[in-house]
Amino acid sequence: MTALTRLDVAGARDGLAKGEISAKELAEAHIRAVESVRPLNAMITETPDQAIAMAEASDARRAKGEARGPMDGIPVGIKDLFCTLGTLTTAGSHILDGFQPPYESTITANLWQAGAVMLGKTNMDEFAMGSSNETSHYGGVENPWRRAGDNRPLVPGGSSGGSAALVAARAALGATGTDTGGSIRQPAAFCGIVGMKPTYGRCSRWGAVAFASSLDQPGPMTRTVRDAALMLGAMAGYDPKDSTSVPRDVPDYEAALTGDIRGLKIGIPKEYRLDGMPGEIESLWQQGVDWLKEAGATCVEISLPHTKYALPAYYIVAPAEASSNLARYDGVRFGLREDGGDLIEMYENTRAAGFGAEVKRRVLIGTYVLSAGYYDAYYIKAQKVRARIAEDFREAYATVDAVLTPTAPSDAFAKGDKLDDPIAMYLNDVFTVPASMAGLPGISVPAGLSEGGLPLGLQILGKAFDEETVLRVADVLERAAGFDALPQVLAES
């Protein structure tokens, strides 16, 4: 039999349904797996006792014929941005020291309701601000992959880097992520797994620590497209507690994986062909086009003229919203407090000690662009550009069903390589940010290896609330790519 940590969600579901494996065995194998990859620093908090209790409850339900669906008994990691009742939740920040939420986020509540089992809370960039996981107060996460002939540790991408590393190293069957400008898709590409950002409003943000509220969207990170479909089905849905959550029925995403994309029109945006893009990215993209054509889709060049402005517009909108959201960390109600002579000094000392360098930069940029006299020049201008970007996609989707692009402009880079240059770090998200600005769904699928032997991802973008087409195309791409390479660091099976 396949080792329990080498199954995927769909395989584990089938094994559980047939009674070949128990949820408890599955949980125990993954608890050991998590322990065996501790040097990756992918987890901030491990919750083995909770995992066993949840798995036993799952087995008991199944014995009574009351199993709840495909996620029942499936062990997952939870990005430490999701509030979990009574379990330390840090958002990767010093300022949330000791924070034990007195409530459960809607996304995790949905997963537990579906029977999923929590292995622990995964490491992340502080407040999800970063593309390398190096801004975490708890230290960077290491990518389980190594470049051929080079033993330097690589970053897993970010901000959901702990989730990506854990799933890639076979220490969890899936994990939650959140994506504000690429924080699910870019780490998925760097670690050789599947990561999906649903349409803004598809998954509730309630109980997820807020970064940029008009962009943040939770989503699944898994090893296959089918697993992403199964996990998204358990996470998605209307939530009256999030007024931006959309009251639409959640389709059966697995049923969308028909393997048939004949007649679909796929757009290839010419503006994504960047100057200086590595040849291996360019040729993988072309390979993706060929795969989709062979499967019967039509690929046509499209234009998304405002693509190059998405990233600078994002770096006004996201910091502006962050500066407002992070005002709540004041040393009064939760987390860290640093004393001061008076109230203002207590605030200033607490926030100086509690926030890391990147968070401070973004809060200051956000404060500046929202301040008197600059609001129109920066924030309103950026929101107008954002409307232009959304319009580009609307026009494209009048003629195409989905869009194919690379996920990231390079493979994983070494720790420390881009820490001193914020803008070089921001450029990691150049292909993922436009869809975030327009609120559209996207998925990264591992599609090949770079010359250095590292995973590269291709991205499928879709129309609003058409996750089904995105998943269908991604599934075909995944089958064609047949990506089966394994990282150098693997959990003990």
Added chain:
Amino acid sequence: MALDKATVAHIAHLARIKVTEAELEQLAGELSNILGWVEQLDEVDTEGVAPMTSVVDVTLPWRKDVVDDGGYADKVLTNAPDPEDAFYTVPKVVE
């Protein structure tokens, strides 16, 4: 637009983040670089474009203006750094 140290100090005060003199210098450079980079947005013609307020085409829902949750000060205060009875505490603000 280049930010000088005085402007950074003012923003930092607005954001309630204490910044040392040495940090001011570095932040002024970093923030100026970022602002210089975002200013390429000026190239985009946004004449007559309405600023985006929501990425999805939905009307915000209404609900009854009633209290439907709460009444557990002890739970709310469990994470407070220095609570007293059913209150948060802060340094003295009135003499």
